[in-house]
Amino acid sequence: MHFNINSEQETMQKMAREFADKEIAPYAGDLDENEEFPTEILKKLHSVGLHDLAVPEEYGGPGVDSLSYSLIIEQIARGCAGVAVTSSANGNSLALYSLIIGGTEEQKQRFLVPICEEGKLASFSLTEPNAGSDAAAIATTARKDGNHYIINGSKCFITNASYAGYHTVFANVVNGSGVKKPSVFMLESNMPGITVGKKEKKMGLRCSNTAELFFEDVRVPEENLIGKEGDGLRLAMKTLDMARPSVGAISIGLAQAAFDAAVAYSKTREQFGRPICKNQAIQFMLADMATEIEAARLLVYQASWLKDRFYKDGISFTKQAAFAKVFASDVAMKVTTDAVQIFGGYGYSREYPVEKYMRDAKIMQIFEGSNQIQRIVIAGKILE
Numbered sequence: 118m119h120f121n122i123n124s125e126q127e128t129m130q131k132m133a134r135e136f137a138d139k140e141i142a143p144y145a146g147d148l149d150e151n152e153e154f155p156t157e158i159l160k161k162l163h164s165v166g167l168h169d170l171a172v173p174e175e176y177g178g179p180g181v182d183s184l185s186y187s188l189i190i191e192q193i194a195r196g197c198a199g200v201a202v203t204s205s206a207n208g209n210s211l212a213l214y215s216l217i218i219g220g221t222e223e224q225k226q227r228f229l230v231p232i233c234e235e236g237k238l239a240s241f242s243l244t245e246p247n248a249g250s251d252a253a254a255i256a257t258t259a260r261k262d263g264n265h266y267i268i269n270g271s272k273c274f275i276t277n278a279s280y281a282g283y284h285t286v287f288a289n290v291v292n293g294s295g296v297k298k299p300s301v302f303m304l305e306s307n308m309p310g311i312t313v314g315k316k317e318k319k320m321g322l323r324c325s326n327t328a329e330l331f332f333e334d335v336r337v338p339e340e341n342l343i344g345k346e347g348d349g350l351r352l353a354m355k356t357l358d359m360a361r362p363s364v365g366a367i368s369i370g371l372a373q374a375a376f377d378a379a380v381a382y383s384k385t386r387e388q389f390g391r392p393i394c395k396n397q398a399i400q401f402m403l404a405d406m407a408t409e410i411e412a413a414r415l416l417v418y419q420a421s422w423l424k425d426r427f428y429k430d431g432i433s434f435t436k437q438a439a440f441a442k443v444f445a446s447d448v449a450m451k452v453t454t455d456a457v458q459i460f461g462g463y464g465y466s467r468e469y470p471v472e473k474y475m476r477d478a479k480i481m482q483i484f485e486g487s488n489q490i491q492r493i494v495i496a497g498k499i500l501e
């Protein structure tokens with residue numbers, strides 16, 4: 118076992134860390150307060166090659182290995198988890214994986230190349246009002262009409278929905294006898310019949326855009342079907358496996374930011390005539406926080422490394438991806454809550470950054486398969 122990262126990975130990690138310190142962290146508070154989409158930061162991320170990380174070089178992406186991807190997104194999340202999720206919901210993880218793992222060469226050229234060249238965003242449109250954890254319950258339909266599909270339905274909680282140039286949409290192809298085949302399609306956002314609904318007002322990740330999408334008789338050419346009819350659920354589940362180390366990496370970046378702030382504060386805040394870090398109660402909290410972050414980091418890096426083996430030889434890493442997501446997001450929630458505690462009343466004030474970290478951490482336990490669902494996945498693997 119080698120725990121050192123190679124020099125190329127180290128360079129990318131350093132570049133992302135510097136980018137986060139200079140271009141993200143100073144603006145994170147205002148973006149959160151104003152619920153403002155990070156357009157300028159995304160442009161800069163794209164221009165320095167830190168966006169669309171998972172897209173292979175032949176389609177215009179940086180094509181970094183999965184561990185590098187986690188190292189980079191962890192640093193970006195240290196600057197702002199909302200920015201990390203905005204970028205990562207795109208080419209870093211969710212929206213483009215179905216295409217990357219299930220698309221034809223022609224589809225990859227047609228969609229990935231302009232997305233990477235122009236820095237466009239895409240959305241991963243799976244969740245519906247009555248289909249959250251139970252993704253198989255989606256009600257959006259795709260009816261075959263000649264060489265087109267006609268899509269009808271609605272999606273909710275879709276990251277980047279208002280800003281995406283493309284939507285990866287999951288819908289059931291229904292045949293004459295009513296049999297449903299979950300399938301996935303690439304839609305261009307200017308196709309007639311697509312409308313963006315209300316933007317969610319959220320507890321955290323407030324610079325990230327989350328909105329509804331409606332599809333009314335949207336005519337989609339059959340060339341935009343990814344894989345075959347009926348491949349949708351398999352591609353959705355594979356995509357979520359691929360995305361989980363990234364949620365883990367964002368969680369540890371967030372936890373690290375909260376931890377660093379708590380350590381610094383504990384050394385300067387004096388009560389009873391000495392810094393609060395001189396109290397063993399605070400020291401033990403800091404020791405536990407550091408230990409938990411390190412354990413989460415090892416699980417995330419291991420899952421990221423296994424993700425590359427999946428790319429190479431198809432070895433499943435479903436259980437390790439779930440380990441990484443569930444553990445790192447639970448650690449992020451605990452560490453950010455403890456950081457607020459160490460800041461005392463000032464931690465509860467919006468003048469300090471730690472309350473934002475705590476608000477941002479909560480969603481990590483909910484989306485991309487809630488932590489209850491992760492435990493179901495892990496238990497299923499243990500018992501199979």
Ligand SMILES: Cc1cc2nc3c(=O)[nH]c(=O)nc-3n(C[C@H](O)[C@H](O)[C@H](O)COP(=O)(O)OP(=O)(O)OC[C@H]3O[C@@H](n4cnc5c(N)ncnc54)[C@H](O)[C@@H]3O)c2cc1C
Pocket residue numbers: 206211240241242243244248249250251273274275276277319322327480483484485486487488489490
């Ligand atoms: C900020 C944000 C961004 C999002 N981005 C996207 C996106 O880009 N694309 C997308 O498709 N979706 C997105 N989502 C949706 C997200 O993935 C869902 O919210 C999540 O999967 C949970 O679904 P739900 O909210 O319907 O909760 P439900 O499925 O209704 O679950 C409610 C609670 O019940 C628990 N539960 C459900 N079933 C079980 C069970 N069998 N056993 C035990 N507990 C169970 C859940 O864990 C949860 O605690 C986003 C959501 C948010 C809030």
